[in-house]
Amino acid sequence: MDLKVAYIILLLSFIGPSFVDTLACSKMCSGVSNNELSCYVQSTGCDVIFPTRVFPVAEPGYYWIFLNFTKNLKGSSSNISFKLLGRLSERDEYLFQRYIFRIDHIIRDNIGNIVSAELAFVIRNTVAQDSGVYDVVLKEGSYKQARTTVLHQTYRLFNTHSPSPTPVCSAVDTASLPLDVDAEYLLNCSVLGYFYPKIELKIVSSSDECPYQIVNKTKASLLPEMMTEHAYVTYCENTSFTCVVSQNLVTYDNEGNSCGFQPERPKYGNSS
Structure with missing residues (x-):
């Protein structure tokens, strides 16, 4: 095998999957302008890309994300947490299992300082069991601990497999x-x-x-x-x-x- 080709293959092996390699789900959403956002999708096997949310950036540094998933009102929940490390860069992606948090856009002031950023939440290759409530908290902090909450967003995902309404x-x-x-x-x-x-x-x-x-x-x-x-x-x-x-x-x-x-x-x- 050509050494140059082998080197490219080696580089690609370190790159995590990106949301763009799966078709985005067609969706309908409500509550786009508030902290409780609901989206309905008819298909599975596609990526659910929720509308972005803006959060303030006082001083670019360490950010922590906490994710809690609840299947339904009576179901059990699971907590997932991981850190967004380092200074924010546009189009940065942070992947955990099938969840992606992405910096879609950075807003700067007149002298170039970062004042806010847009965070996108993506569920890759969605399955029927993904319907439920996702509670996301973004906190600013240090390398060792999270301190100040800068964004708290609830995402509700519905699909054709969601529990039917029972009166x-x-x-x-x-x-x-x-x-x-x-x-x-x-x-x-x-x-x-x-x-x-x-x-x-x-x-x-x-x-x-x-x-x-x-x-x-x-x-x-x-x-x-x-x-x-x-x-x-x-x-x-x-x-x-x-x-x-x-x-x-x-x-x-x-x-x-x-x-x-x-x-x-x-x-x-x-x-x-």
């Missing part, structure tokens, strides 16, 4: 509530979890003749991952109510799981 239904007799409404039951439908694309809840009746009034959808302020819908209903013979979850997946609506209500004849008040 929970319940009914409350209005006679037990401090309400002045012309209805016998308050129906409650709720879904717990983060979903993207966004989900919609809809309570429907099996009969057009049984009156019911939908209460606007709400998101509980103390539990932002819960979507709810309520309806006031009047009891009718042989009438049931269903709560259906729909989710717009790019070009079609996917009917998710549903749950049902079968109100009993009330002990108080009039019935139709």
Whole structure:
């Protein structure tokens, strides 16, 4: 073998894989301007490249990244941490397993000092099990320890293998509530979890003749991952109510799981 060719092969063997050698996933993202970013991808076997995040640079030096991955709200999590060492350079990549943190752009002031930088987070060659929540903390510090947090970002990855939204239904007799409404039951439908694309809840009746009034959808302020819908209903013979979850997946609506209500004849008040 030619010595020059052998030398090139040897050099290439020290170069880690780059995100550009796998096709980037087509994705839809929301929350691009805040600290909780959600992206949905339809494919696997491609690279998920999340939108970049800007962080301040007081004095280029040592940076530490801490990554926590949670499969779902009830699943276990894993912590991964490693250091970004040295002065920041544009297009620098730091690879750990299939995770890449890359300096996409460096912003300088009028005299050339670095004031901020853009950090990109990439998941290479994504698989179905990658759906979940990635909590990333970037800290400035010394070689021995991390000190000041300069960026805290949550990334949520959804794909066609993500858990489907499962609604929970319940009914409350209005006679037990401090309400002045012309209805016998308050129906409650709720879904717990983060979903993207966004989900919609809809309570429907099996009969057009049984009156019911939908209460606007709400998101509980103390539990932002819960979507709810309520309806006031009047009891009718042989009438049931269903709560259906729909989710717009790019070009079609996917009917998710549903749950049902079968109100009993009330002990108080009039019935139709």
